[in-house]
Amino acid sequence: MTEVTAPQAPSREVGAQTLTLAKALNAGLRRAMEDDPKVVLMGEDIGKLGGVFRVTDGLQRDFGEGRVIDTPLAESGIVGTAIGMALRGYRPVCEIQFDGFVFPAADQIITQLAKMRLRSLGSVNLPVVVRIPCGGGIGAVEHHSESPEAYFAHTAGLRVVACSNPVDAYWMIQQAIACPDPVIFFEPKRRYWDKALVDPDVPAAPMGDALVVREGTDATLLAYGPMVKTCLEAAEADDRSLEVVDLRSLSPLDTEVLYASVRKTGRCVVVHEAPVFGGLGGEIAARITEACFYHLEAPVLRVGGFATPYPASRLEDHYLPDLDRILDAVDRTCAW
Amino acid sequence: MTEVTAPQAPSREVGAQTLTLAKALNAGLRRAMEDDPKVVLMGEDIGKLGGVFRVTDGLQRDFGEGRVIDTPLAESGIVGTAIGMALRGYRPVCEIQFDGFVFPAADQIITQLAKMRLRSLGSVNLPVVVRIPCGGGIGAVEHHSESPEAYFAHTAGLRVVACSNPVDAYWMIQQAIACPDPVIFFEPKRRYWDKALVDPDVPAAPMGDALVVREGTDATLLAYGPMVKTCLEAAEADDRSLEVVDLRSLSPLDTEVLYASVRKTGRCVVVHEAPVFGGLGGEIAARITEACFYHLEAPVLRVGGFATPYPASRLEDHYLPDLDRILDAVDRTCAW
Amino acid sequence: MTVDAHTARDAELVQLLTPEGERLEHPDYPLSLSDQQLRELYRDLVLVRALDVESVALTRRGELGLWPSLLGQEAAQIGSGRALGPGDMVFPTYREHAVAYCRGLPWLNILRLFRGVNHAGWDPKEFGFHLYTIVIGSQTLHATGYAMGMQHDARTIAEQGETAVGDATLAYFGDGATSQGDVNEAFVFAAVYNAPIVFFCQNNQWAISEPLERQTRIPLYRRAQGFGFPGVRVDGNDVLACLAVTRRALDRARTGEGPSLIEAFTYRMGAHTTTDDPTRYRHSDELEAWKLKDPIARVKAYLSRTGLANKAFFEEVDVQVAEAAVELRAACLALPDPPPEAMFQHVYAAPHRLLQEEQAAYETYLAGFHD
């Protein structure tokens, strides 16, 4: 990544700019911090280093060590103290360095962050955002390529979202921070370097909304995070008319958008990197089947990871859903 | 629970005996410990106290503190050191005191226990069993009534099973201990006091097998753990001919048995206590729909917990699937 | 039962009132209380014990699902609780009923939790007393984060040229909790940021059935040394010592001297909770020995011997607490069950598509019964 000098933009002053997804997140965080002095960032190496993906680049320099907090190396500690900060009136945004390192914080997330509002009968809000760079495809070592969204989607009390492009990254991170509920925020790490024009004056849709990102009539591809781009590419490469929906919110799902698409096309393939077994695809398929039973020409098919831990990087191209595997599923659903 | 004096039985000498589910587990653990000196138990309060549910009652007295290890109060420590013991050739059986306390161990389970064999290319086996009393219905405080099976079922590298009755409890715990792979073993805590005749000479089916526990032709009820009994009661109470299948193994699923039942009945309801959203029911529904698409008269329906944390105990009767809610789903699938 | 290093007559044990009711001075912990204050401490101790006993009785009657009794730990809790200032924030476990009382939280709120009406349900901000935390140790991180927030607030105020009031957090936990990763991470964070927090460990010698030696082989207060902040062991059955030691630790926190650890050496006189059966794992002689160190008897002895209180006072207190217990019982019995729709409330602050849908479906389902 190239270095930029402040202002990192887009701020309202600078106007639209072409940004990578990582820079768009950086700009979104910056804007949220400018707008609300209670927003603080917490995590490992997010200060001088700016995070291993440079998402927080320059923010400690500009907002100080009190608001961009390099923490001890302990994920449970990060989320646990963030909860405490939130109880004191702050809006902490935690960075988990890589997907596979969120599990030491699982207890604080699942048992405390998700459940404290109910425990307090609504007297306490926990506006904490947990940012997790997720997914594979960058040739990394173990634990650096996982997709743990299903764990959090199954955890009532959390909201789970995933951005797929720079514009959504810029807006959704701000929406997540503004949200009074805890939000698990997935960032598609292999898309950090994708670029798009981000306009600080043209808000994106609310983070809770699913969006049809490509219209089509023959089958629906449902995806989120890193797989949206892969699905769009697959749709482009195919002769059939494929509709692509970006879920954006994984919990809750914006089901009406999904149902409308599937009722139109009659066929649906859900794509995610996480293992198919027990993944979000099952939930989506079950819901769509129930809601659109008589519209379905074929069962909802799923393309995703195998029932193995994420493999060594020299195998990841076989493991990750790609154009061929997605279109193979489309073939199968169309031939049903 | 009433006290018993040794031998706790059934041992091979004593023959068939009527046992509660808790006592059956105790007997199964005892037999496994007798059969293999490498079997050790680890957990909080499992020694003199015999565990809060008395599942390990008398075992420390009979096998010593070296094999029934009262541990410090730290779940990550329990599972983490159990992994180390397994690497040294032991077969540890960890007790997590209550479902809600498994999350501090989530990292060791998901990242280490599940993935170490692959990491070692098969040179290391981790025959560790993690016993988790699960589910609600006992009027307990927060964190004591949860059903976290979906988290582990989605974790490749683990096997996940749930027993529903004393006979299975007795045999499946021994099978889990004998298994060379890590097993997450769910025990339906509100069924701990259910009784059945357990014969130490008549082995149950392998823990990987699903069993049709009640035959029927109009619709299939799929359940596991505590909900099996509830489904059986619902089936008894209903005029229709309902088939009930006890999944027993949650990961992997014994799908052929499920498919065969659904192909016969054409209708299916999956029942679990865990929240429906992102729960195992979605996976099961998606798989069945794909495998039995043309046999289904209606979409697979799901009955389970709501998208909330487990509620306070004065609300749990509303939250937990019961006969009415299950039969309501049967009504709906039959009316589709 | 407990390891050698853990006898209560440790040279390092801070004590201001002996079990016999004799007043000691300690160079580091001067304490001067008015006669009235001393009597009020006695009243506090007797009252919380009575309400605790009543709560156990309510459980036996089936009115509560479970009750974790504070019996034996009254002094540790009243002493530390009375050291708090209004701006301080407490993070309790599930046993700090007497601290709750000090913070003005009506006891009935705690009964609601253990009756299963809700999971806690009070407003932490209103009382400066956070929700009960059942998962062992988790709250120590919340407390540390809260203290970091206080520190940040103070810095922000100072930057604006104003003087910040020094507030602090007080985090409670048990001896068993010291084994949890979270508690040690809390020590790390608190030390690194020099957060205004006091870690208050009630070492009641037992974590359910496990004696202290399953958690540590040295006195727990020394854990703090390993993280670079002071640790002190106080006689947890001595309300004066607990007050003085907590005050001093809070003062340190307030004035920027950072975290400290207090180990209140006490004893769980009852079962772990009403569902526990301690005869399975501990000897009655241990209990007998600790009876001689009762936290209330020594205050009564002191007040009597010094003439600070007379029979009439003691009787008045007894009557008062008996009334309070009766009132509590009546209020408990009158507690209504929550309606089914309560299930769907308060999970999220903002509207939630799925939950709304589920609630609607459930209402339709319920309505079906009326048809």
Add this chain to the structure above:
Amino acid sequence: MTVDAHTARDAELVQLLTPEGERLEHPDYPLSLSDQQLRELYRDLVLVRALDVESVALTRRGELGLWPSLLGQEAAQIGSGRALGPGDMVFPTYREHAVAYCRGLPWLNILRLFRGVNHAGWDPKEFGFHLYTIVIGSQTLHATGYAMGMQHDARTIAEQGETAVGDATLAYFGDGATSQGDVNEAFVFAAVYNAPIVFFCQNNQWAISEPLERQTRIPLYRRAQGFGFPGVRVDGNDVLACLAVTRRALDRARTGEGPSLIEAFTYRMGAHTTTDDPTRYRHSDELEAWKLKDPIARVKAYLSRTGLANKAFFEEVDVQVAEAAVELRAACLALPDPPPEAMFQHVYAAPHRLLQEEQAAYETYLAGFHD
């Protein structure tokens, strides 16, 4: 960068060989090595540095995905690694390449991991060297459990009237890792069970970009005090001191004296890994200061000055290590990629219905391309 309490010239720092190559004696850590042994230590140090440098080079060429260099930590690793006996078991992080070398693990195995051919893949039992563990701190619990198993084995053997060989585990971790809950839980378990384990913390002053003061405000070796076992700080750039201190700690473990903590005070001379850019967060003067404490230069100076080795020896070593590096490179380049079906292997020991099904489906899918 580092906090005051962390200067290397701590009075409590154990040192047997100064940066200038001067041999010191320490009353607690007598060490007598043959000339040959001393020369071999030098050879070890030079060799592992060369292989490490080669591994960095391979990464720059795109042959490895990433490499965590041990540059600067050779003495800490060779010293401790050479203290081990054949029955001991090592639990490494991801940076203990020199310890792996001491245990006889071919360096190529480590390259496989960082090339992405597999996730580690060696047999821990064969080498007495567990798999690399990337998640910070987790392995300390495995090591503790393994030590508990050793202890149990020894007791079982003793019960059978035989004499057990005293084996021990050696758990490596970094300064950053000391903040993790798991590491502190490992301390708790090890202390409570008096397990035969040595905790070896390589304090290289940095956890990626975070300096030591983000993890602790006191020297790390003192953490052990809080848990009731001894902690010692050793000059981590002094191979002799690391050897002597580790030997003694292992001996303690072997003879039933329980756990201990060693803080090897050293410095990460390179980037955290090849993908890191330390210029963003640390000053070069720190690096310059540490260059003067190089772990290899001092041994060379000592061997030269005392005449234990001559120019020919040093040249011979240089030739040998250059050859080893060339060999390593060739072997790395020859590493084949795993075939797709490797994905499905080794996840489970027993047959797994779902995985078999998925593999079959995938093979059908692949076969489709040939049609």
